[in-house]
Amino acid sequence: MSLLRYLKRYSSEIILASFLVPALVLLLIFQLIPTIWTIWFSFTDMALIGKKLIHPSFIGLKNYVDMLNDSIFWQSMKVTFEYCLASLVLRFILGLLAALYLTSKMFRGKTILAAIFLLPYIIPGAIHPYVWISMLDTRYGTLNRILLFFGLTPQSWVYKRAMESVVMINSWAGYALAMLILSSAITSIPKEFYEVADIYGASRWQKFSKITLPLIKYPVILSLVLIFKEDIDDFTYVYMFTEGGPHYRTELLSLYAYHKAFAYFELGYGCAVGVIIAIIVFVLTLAQLKLGGV
Amino acid sequence: MYREKGLIVRVKIITAPHKGYRERVVTDFAAGAAGDVVWLGESEIPGLVEAGMLLDLTPYVEKWEDWGKFYEVGKKLGSYKGKVYAIPFETAPLVIYYRKDIFKQAGLPVPWQPATWDDVVRAALTIKEKVPDVIPFRGFYDVCLPIYMAGGKTYDPTDGKWIDKSDAILSAFKVYYDVFYSYGITPKEAELEKWDNRKLFQEGKLAILIDGVWCYIEKWGPGMTYEIENREDVVGYSYIPGLGTPGAPNYISVTGTYNWVINAKTKYPELAWELVKELSKPEIIAQWGYETSHIVTRSDAVLGEYAKEPFLKWATTVLEHSIPKPIASGYKKYVNTFKRVIIDYLVAEGKSPEECLSIFVNEAIKELGSDAVKEV
Numbered sequence: 291m292s293l294l295r296y297l298k299r300y301s302s303e304i305i306l307a308s309f310l311v312p313a314l315v316l317l318l319i320f321q322l323i324p325t326i327w328t329i330w331f332s333f334t335d336m337a338l339i340g341k342k343l344i345h346p347s348f349i350g351l352k353n354y355v356d357m358l359n360d361s362i363f364w365q366s367m368k369v370t371f372e373y374c375l376a377s378l379v380l381r382f383i384l385g386l387l388a389a390l391y392l393t394s395k396m397f398r399g400k401t402i403l404a405a406i407f408l409l410p411y412i413i414p415g416a417i418h419p420y421v422w423i424s425m426l427d428t429r430y431g432t433l434n435r436i437l438l439f440f441g442l443t444p445q446s447w448v449y450k451r452a453m454e455s456v457v458m459i460n461s462w463a464g465y466a467l468a469m470l471i472l473s474s475a476i477t478s479i480p481k482e483f484y485e486v487a488d489i490y491g492a493s494r495w496q497k498f499s500k501i502t503l504p505l506i507k508y509p510v511i512l513s514l515v516l517i518f519k520e521d522i523d524d525f526t527y528v529y530m531f532t533e534g535g536p537h538y539r540t541e542l543l544s545l546y547a548y549h550k551a552f553a554y555f556e557l558g559y560g561c562a563v564g565v566i567i568a569i570i571v572f573v574l575t576l577a578q579l580k581l582g583g584v
Numbered sequence: 585m586y587r588e589k590g591l592i593v594r595v596k597i598i599t600a601p602h603k604g605y606r607e608r609v610v611t612d613f614a615a616g617a618a619g620d621v622v623w624l625g626e627s628e629i630p631g632l633v634e635a636g637m638l639l640d641l642t643p644y645v646e647k648w649e650d651w652g653k654f655y656e657v658g659k660k661l662g663s664y665k666g667k668v669y670a671i672p673f674e675t676a677p678l679v680i681y682y683r684k685d686i687f688k689q690a691g692l693p694v695p696w697q698p699a700t701w702d703d704v705v706r707a708a709l710t711i712k713e714k715v716p717d718v719i720p721f722r723g724f725y726d727v728c729l730p731i732y733m734a735g736g737k738t739y740d741p742t743d744g745k746w747i748d749k750s751d752a753i754l755s756a757f758k759v760y761y762d763v764f765y766s767y768g769i770t771p772k773e774a775e776l777e778k779w780d781n782r783k784l785f786q787e788g789k790l791a792i793l794i795d796g797v798w799c800y801i802e803k804w805g806p807g808m809t810y811e812i813e814n815r816e817d818v819v820g821y822s823y824i825p826g827l828g829t830p831g832a833p834n835y836i837s838v839t840g841t842y843n844w845v846i847n848a849k850t851k852y853p854e855l856a857w858e859l860v861k862e863l864s865k866p867e868i869i870a871q872w873g874y875e876t877s878h879i880v881t882r883s884d885a886v887l888g889e890y891a892k893e894p895f896l897k898w899a900t901t902v903l904e905h906s907i908p909k910p911i912a913s914g915y916k917k918y919v920n921t922f923k924r925v926i927i928d929y930l931v932a933e934g935k936s937p938e939e940c941l942s943i944f945v946n947e948a949i950k951e952l953g954s955d956a957v958k959e960v
Binding site: 554 | 607610611614628631635637773776777778917924927928
């Protein structure tokens with residue numbers, strides 16, 4: 291087959307494929323090449339300043355071996371999983387509740403509330419900690435005033451409850467992701483299913499557990515995967531609010547990688563931590579998909 | 585020079601926020617994207633010099649008669665291994681601020697200049713007793729300051745080693761222990777929960793504060809975040825005294841600088857140098873110092889509005905007692921390690937100064953490496 295005939299025969303496919311080119315080029319430049327560089331740097335002792343910037347050495351797996359003996363790395367790993375797990379549960383439950391509320395026929399004023407629910411998600415993440423700092427102040431903060439009003443003990447949100455505080459900020463800021471995915475999924479369920487259930491006298495819980503939940507299984511898995519993916523490399527709140535403290539209790543892996551690479555300028559080691567984050571995301575996402583039967 | 589020749593040079597100014605500035609500049613240099621002339625803090629100088637990123641300005645300053653007018657402390661902060669890499673533009677030593685109204689309420693003298701650290705503690709204890717609603721004392725902004733107050737060092741430039749164990753470091757831990765536990769002149773929550781010292785001071789809820797000279801205008805000045813309306817009436821200031829122990833200085837302060845440096849990869853070193861000279865003119869430095877409450881880096885820049893402002897005029901004299909921050913790689917690690925031991929072990933857990941010293945030795949070795957630290 292001559293080239294001309296080949297082009298003629300597959301012209302529509304070629305045109306369609308050409309639409310992918312800009313996205314692929316962007317993906318290559320901004321995702322693939324930096325990823326390859328990151329992996330390469332993780333096998334070197336490259337620094338952002340000093341002689342090691344100009345003359346880095348290939349050190350094989352040394353960064354990874356050092357990481358095994360690095361107590362702060364393991365501490366970061368622990369707090370990252372605590373943060374992800376707590377955020378996953380809170381963001382998902384809040385998102386699901388909001389989605390159920392928005393798709394329910396029982397309530398009014400949903401359009402306005404939908405916009406209010408979305409607000410934290412659309413406000414830039416860098417702003418959130420500033421808002422919350424005044425809320426969480428031990429002496430004058432809104433949260434402790436509410437606790438006092440109910441006769442409860444005020445909490446040290448910035449020090450003793452630092453992890454709870456960042457989880458709270460993250461959950462408040464991010465529950466709308468699950469809300470958006472799940473509300474659109476719930477809306478797409480045919481009404482007939484509920485009408486039949488009503489005829490048979492199904493309770494609200496039975497309708498939710500036997501109809502809604504099974505039919506939104508894949509959106510649920512998708513939202514869980516996306517929330518987890520967002521949280522495991524989360525950076526903004528701990529960077530802005532706690533800077534990893536106190537005593538590394540909020541030093542998430544992403545922040546640890548940042549501190550290593552950009553505060554101490556140990557780029558090679560920071561990249562190695564970044565590679566570990568990527569591997570964790572990859573493995574756990576696969577596991578989540580497998581468990582969900584996707 | 586270029587002006588005389590009638591040559592028009594366009595300068596593109598790129599600005600960046602203060603938070604994350606250090607990381608941004610270093611990354612720009614590493615990526616080869618830094619400007620010809622860069623505004624740089626002193627702590628990045630050693631690493632960038634080692635990476636060959638900064639132009640050696642020694643031959644330029646040798647021919648520049650203005651160089652003799654720059655204060656020594658700034659010159660030291662801009663030099664590395666005997667060569668000049670940076671022209672200091674502003675410097676910012678630490679001072680003691682005190683609320684005159686609280687002092688009067690407590691029956692303490694105003695103006696006040698403590699002769700030793702004990703005087704500061706005594707004043708704070710009096711305030712604790714007489715004005716109990718007020719936090720008596722907050723320090724030290726630079727965590728290592730008590731080491732210098734004891735006459736100690738953090739770094740030995742002769743062998744390039746960081747000092748992890750010394751009598752001065754033990755004394756510093758004792759100072760912190762006294763502040764938080766023995767005398768309780770600072771509530772530990774203030775440190776652990778990062779209470780906003782400058783706001784507390786503005787509100788008259790904090791009596792004595794060690795902080796940078798920039799607070800006077802940049803924080804408490806007219807139109808600023810924590811403006812104090814009758815600032816001149818209520819804000820007093822004094823030199824930071826030594827510990828009063830053998831070997832301790834009478835007065836002490838520690839300072840860093842922001843400087844103009846030239847990218848070693850610039851295509852126009854001569855032009856860049858002309859720009860640096862232009863930016864380092866005394867009237868520009870003085871105006872910047874006046875607007876931001878930073879101290880000028882050259883003696884002939886005490887002029888104009890700067891010279892008329894009594895605080896700035898006084899604060900310039902603090903430089904006589906100021907020592908430069910160490911200019912060496914590893915400074916941030918050293919300081920962060922020391923800070924962590926103070927906050928996480930001394931303040932949070934109430935560990936004794938001796939225990940803290942032992943923890944610090946172990947942590948410093950872990951962070952900096954056993955070859956990079958020593959005991960004196």
